[in-house]
Amino acid sequence: MPVITNIEDLRKIYERRTPRMFYDYAESGSWTEQTFRENTSDFAQIRLKQRVAVDMSGRTTKSQMIGQDVAMPVALAPVGLTGMQSADGEIKAARAAEKFGVPYTLSTMSICSIEDVAAHTKTPFWFQVYTLKDDDFMRRLFERAHEAKCSAIVITVDLQVLGQRHKDLKNGLSAPPKLTAKSIANMMTKIPWGLEMLGTKRRFFGNIVGHAKGVSDPSSLSTWTAEAFDPALNWDRIAQFKEWWGGKVIVKGIMEPEDARRAADVGADAIVVSNHGGRQLDGAVSSIRMLPSIVEAVGKDVEIHLDSGIRSGQDVLKALALGAKATYIGRAYTYGLGAMGEAGVTKALEVIHKELDVTMALCGETDVKNLGAQNLYVPQGFGDPSVPL
Ligand SMILES: Cc1cc2nc3c(=O)[nH]c(=O)nc-3n(C[C@H](O)[C@H](O)[C@H](O)COP(=O)(O)O)c2cc1C
Numbered sequence: 001m002p003v004i005t006n007i008e009d010l011r012k013i014y015e016r017r018t019p020r021m022f023y024d025y026a027e028s029g030s031w032t033e034q035t036f037r038e039n040t041s042d043f044a045q046i047r048l049k050q051r052v053a054v055d056m057s058g059r060t061t062k063s064q065m066i067g068q069d070v071a072m073p074v075a076l077a078p079v080g081l082t083g084m085q086s087a088d089g090e091i092k093a094a095r096a097a098e099k100f101g102v103p104y105t106l107s108t109m110s111i112c113s114i115e116d117v118a119a120h121t122k123t124p125f126w127f128q129v130y131t132l133k134d135d136d137f138m139r140r141l142f143e144r145a146h147e148a149k150c151s152a153i154v155i156t157v158d159l160q161v162l163g164q165r166h167k168d169l170k171n172g173l174s175a176p177p178k179l180t181a182k183s184i185a186n187m188m189t190k191i192p193w194g195l196e197m198l199g200t201k202r203r204f205f206g207n208i209v210g211h212a213k214g215v216s217d218p219s220s221l222s223t224w225t226a227e228a229f230d231p232a233l234n235w236d237r238i239a240q241f242k243e244w245w246g247g248k249v250i251v252k253g254i255m256e257p258e259d260a261r262r263a264a265d266v267g268a269d270a271i272v273v274s275n276h277g278g279r280q281l282d283g284a285v286s287s288i289r290m291l292p293s294i295v296e297a298v299g300k301d302v303e304i305h306l307d308s309g310i311r312s313g314q315d316v317l318k319a320l321a322l323g324a325k326a327t328y329i330g331r332a333y334t335y336g337l338g339a340m341g342e343a344g345v346t347k348a349l350e351v352i353h354k355e356l357d358v359t360m361a362l363c364g365e366t367d368v369k370n371l372g373a374q375n376l377y378v379p380q381g382f383g384d385p386s387v388p389l
Helices: 007-017 020-026 034-041 089-100 114-119 135-147 166-171 181-187 191-198 221-228 235-245 257-265 287-298 313-321 331-362
Strands: 063-065 068-070 074-076 126-129 152-156 249-254 270-273 303-306 326-329
Touching (some): 007 331, 020 166, 020 331, 074 089, 074 331, 089 114, 089 331, 114 135, 135 235, 152 235, 235 249, 235 257, 249 257, 257 270, 257 287, 270 287, 287 303, 287 313, 313 326, 313 331, 326 331
Parallel strands (some): 126 152, 152 249, 249 270, 270 303, 303 326
16 A cells, blocks of 8 residues: 555546546536636645644544534535446445544435435435426435435535536546547556446436436436526525425535625525635636635624635645635545545545644644634735735
């Protein structure tokens, strides 16, 4: 087993092990990928304040997300097609999260179904909802999430239409992969991945194939989004979903203070400041730069979470110190999963936990809940995206 010291190590193994189509699907942003790149580079603009001769014993990273105890404030973000990165990938990721003590969010566009993941885990997970036009399907989806004992829904509001990722079109992304000369040639070089995949029945969009109707190519993510997703989603509809669900609701994909206010007004329990990991609006500002103004606008009224660009425990610390109550990782755990299955997701969580814990200590803090502006040097104008960095 190679020595893995950071998330980048996992990414390199993942790249070698996984078919190109699925690696590219994760490791890309929309159009020019400007937002995808800035999500990570903007974290690097923030510096940490070193403090010394502070008692660093008895440290804790424990916190809460929507009232739920977490070992650290880092949840696994919803990631579509996870079960194509590694066979039964959603079950593996959910198990790793459960053992570690952090929330797992299952995507609508998962390969393993809600029922599959519930049958293989004990701790309630969160279910991410994309809104399809078909009302019967949506009501049934909420019922299924209730029956599976999901403890919250995460409504993603930034994907009524799909941002274009050039590589997905060129690779002909689908689940299961379509067998073309190019995809076969590439998969021949990924034998362990292929053998595991042959050993599972879970190779389709488990939550929707067989449940939702009227889609011309059920294996294609872009066809589902173009034909079945609801482009008319609005705040009334989000309020209606909250009523149908009747439990905790997290609204994901907020980038502007006005939208944060609307989400708080419809009664969201938390919002996720997110630009979908740079996969939707290319040219949008990084989510870490939008955090301060959103905290200022609604920080007292709603719990604020953040994702997009987190690759280390240091990044988590910066988001918390800028006012987020918690964070999510998408690619960081997907790399781990593709590199070495459940053990790789655990490794990604361990890496981030250790980085968070030790960095917190070197900043002179002992409790993750006490991180704040006192720990950071933030460039002037960072929280004002009209000022170039
Ligand atoms: C491969 C991939 C698939 C994703 N699928 C979904 C999805 O199905 N639903 C959703 O709400 N967000 C989805 N996202 C966005 C993530 O939930 C999250 O916002 C993003 O990954 C955070 O950025 P990071 O990857 O830099 O951590 C996806 C992201 C990636 C990388």
